[in-house]
Amino acid sequence: MRTGSDQGGQGQEPPSFMPAGHHRPAADPRGPGSEARHGHSQTPPSFSPSSGTGHQPAQTSKARKARRTSGSSKTTPKPTTMAAPVGNDWSSRSGRNMRNGTALVRRHPVRRFITISLLVLLLALVVLAGGGWFWINGKLTRDKMLTDASDSVADTWLLLGSDQRDGSPGAGQDDSITGFRTDTILVLTRPRHGAASLISIPRDSLVKQDGDYMKINAVAYTSGYRALTGQIEDITGHKVNHVALIRFGGLSKVVDALGGVRLCYDADVNDPKSGMVWSSGCHQADGSMALAFTRMRYSDPKGDFGRAERQRQAISAIAAKALKPSVILNPATAGKVLSAGLDALVVDERTNPIDLVRMVLAFRSASGSKGVTGSVYWTDPDYYPGGGIGSTVLLDQAQNTDLFNQLAQGSHAPGTVGGM
Numbered sequence: 001m002r003t004g005s006d007q008g009g010q011g012q013e014p015p016s017f018m019p020a021g022h023h024r025p026a027a028d029p030r031g032p033g034s035e036a037r038h039g040h041s042q043t044p045p046s047f048s049p050s051s052g053t054g055h056q057p058a059q060t061s062k063a064r065k066a067r068r069t070s071g072s073s074k075t076t077p078k079p080t081t082m083a084a085p086v087g088n089d090w091s092s093r094s095g096r097n098m099r100n101g102t103a104l105v106r107r108h109p110v111r112r113f114i115t116i117s118l119l120v121l122l123l124a125l126v127v128l129a130g131g132g133w134f135w136i137n138g139k140l141t142r143d144k145m146l147t148d149a150s151d152s153v154a155d156t157w158l159l160l161g162s163d164q165r166d167g168s169p170g171a172g173q174d175d176s177i178t179g180f181r182t183d184t185i186l187v188l189t190r191p192r193h194g195a196a197s198l199i200s201i202p203r204d205s206l207v208k209q210d211g212d213y214m215k216i217n218a219v220a221y222t223s224g225y226r227a228l229t230g231q232i233e234d235i236t237g238h239k240v241n242h243v244a245l246i247r248f249g250g251l252s253k254v255v256d257a258l259g260g261v262r263l264c265y266d267a268d269v270n271d272p273k274s275g276m277v278w279s280s281g282c283h284q285a286d287g288s289m290a291l292a293f294t295r296m297r298y299s300d301p302k303g304d305f306g307r308a309e310r311q312r313q314a315i316s317a318i319a320a321k322a323l324k325p326s327v328i329l330n331p332a333t334a335g336k337v338l339s340a341g342l343d344a345l346v347v348d349e350r351t352n353p354i355d356l357v358r359m360v361l362a363f364r365s366a367s368g369s370k371g372v373t374g375s376v377y378w379t380d381p382d383y384y385p386g387g388g389i390g391s392t393v394l395l396d397q398a399q400n401t402d403l404f405n406q407l408a409q410g411s412h413a414p415g416t417v418g419g420m
Contacts, residue, residue, distance in 0.1 A: 136342065136353040145225040145243040145348040152238040154408040157359050158229060159186040160220075160245040161294070161311065181217045182228065184246070184294070184311050187236060187404075190362040194410020197372035198316075198363065199403075199418065200308040205376075206385060206392035207231050213385050215392055235376065235395065236404040242355055243348040246315075248295065250344025252287030254318060257336040258327065260284045261317040263293055265310065271299035290314055304393075305419065308375060316367035319360055372407060374417035376400045381419065 145158075161184025185201040203217035209227060220228040229240050255261055264282040271277075274296035275288070285293060294314045300306035322341075327333050347356070365371055376395055383394040406412040 133353050136338070136356070139339075139342040140351065140353075141342075141346045142349050142351070143225055143245075143346055145229055145245075146240065146350060147226055147230050147233060149230075149233050149239040151241075152408055154189050154191040154238065154410070155358070155362070156190075156236070156238055156240050156242075156408075157188040157362070158232050158240045158243045159188055159315075159363075160184060160228075160243065161248055161251075162245060180221055182220050182245070183217055183248075184308070185216065185232070186312065186315075187232060187240075188359065188362055188366060189238075189404070189407045190358070190365070191408055191410030195370055195372050195412060195414045196362050196366035197407045197412070198312060198366040199373070199407070200312060200375040201232070201235065202304055202308065202375065202378070202381075202393040202419075204304055204391065204393045205235075205378075205395055206383060206389075207234075213387060213389060215389065235397070235400055237401045238404055238408050242351050242359065244351070244356075244359065245346040247344045247346070248291060250340065251294065251314075251318075252291045253340040254287070254337060254344060255285065255290045256287040257333070257340045258318065258321050259333075260286050261290060261314070261321055263290065263310075263314060263317060265293070269296065269299050271296045273298050290318075305375065305381070312367070312373060316363070319363045319367070323360065323364060370414045372412055372414055372417060375419045377403065377418050 160182045162180050162182050181203070183203050185203060187197075187199045187201065189197045189199075201216065203215065205216040206213060207216045207219065208214075209219050209223055209231065214222065216228070216231055219231055225243065225245075229243060232240055261284070262282055263285045265278055266280050267278070268280050269276050269278040271292075274292045276292035276296040276299070278293070283289070294307070294311045296310070297304050297307040300310075302309070321327065322337055327337060366373065377399040378393050379396045380394040383392050384390070385392060403412070403417060
């Protein structure tokens with residue numbers, strides 16, 4: 001609790017007292033300010049409890065003039081008498097010490113101890129943060145994923161999920177398809193003002209790369225990650241600032257390190273292709289169950305669109321639990337989660353640890369009640385272009401350009417958008 005002498009950084013002059021047997025001198029009959037009018041000045045008497053005098057210091061002529069010019073016809077009020085602590089002479093060194101704070105330090109040793117302790121703690125946190133920075137930065141796996149497109153008004157992350165065709169349980173992969181596929185494509189946007197957004201782009205969206213039509217999930221394999229980033233920039237009309245690729249095979253380790261996450265799906269499922277066995281409702285999912293949850297699509301009436309919804313749900317659940325105090329403030333748990341997450345992650349050539357923190361915070365904001373989620377717009381979800389490509393999703397370019405312009409400017413209202 002702050003004392004009165006501690007407010008504003010200055011001590012309040014202690015009240016003086018009138019010794020017994022002394023009386024206040026009568027007011028000068030000539031009236032206030034007469035010395036100033038006659039050119040005389042009166043030296044105010046000094047006061048000490050042991051001096052035997054009790055005269056109050058006279059108001060200066062300058063102060064009297066200020067009051068007279070204020071328009072008041074009343075005499076200047078007498079100064080308030082204040083009592084000084086016995087044994088203290090305010091003109092002595094001890095009085096000066098009270099004013100400059102020396103006596104305050106002696107009076108509040110606990111406050112001084114707390115201040116020093118906070119400074120030591122802050123220094124320790126800075127040292128730990130610096131060490132964490134270098135450790136995380138050294139663990140990051142980077143690849144060339146960014147284009148030379150001009151910066152936009154918002155920060156945009158491209159989040160990719162890939163099975164890598166690594167034969168991990170529940171992949172549900174087609175043996176006739178070689179190479180990896182980016183089966184999860186999410187665009188995370190954090191405007192300067194307004195709602196953050198997380199928008200899915202269907203893996204079967206039809207695009208044209210190097211003169212050939214193909215599904216967008218094959219672009220990275222055939223032409224590289226920069227080509228895929230360029231396709232996303234064409235769809236959104238905005239630059240992608242950072243890219244993060246999550247290997248599905250490592251997703252289960254992250255979930256297990258967190259002790260599982262709560263996921264919900266309102267249908268009974270027994271899907272051999274993904275390995276998902278589920279009873280309708282919400283369940284605490286371990287790593288393998290969460291992995292099957294994000295991969296299943298053949299038993300979902302919505303197909304790939306339903307899978308995109310469950311992928312957003314699973315990643316949101318992981319991000320939300322990873323930011324809980326029970327995880328962050330537990331060094332053992334936080335270390336396991338961080339290590340598993342970094343092992344499952346590939347980022348662009350410019351991403352650093354601070355960018356990852358901003359990405360997680362933006363993801364949590366977009367997934368909350370004040371965020372914008374959904375999918376891009378399309379004109380035909382079952383379009384056959386020929387050439388053996390199969391069924392594709394034909395996107396609505398004009399509507400998507402308008403959507404991402406609003407998301408980048410922060411003018412879009414929170415809620416669900418697009419083809420879901």
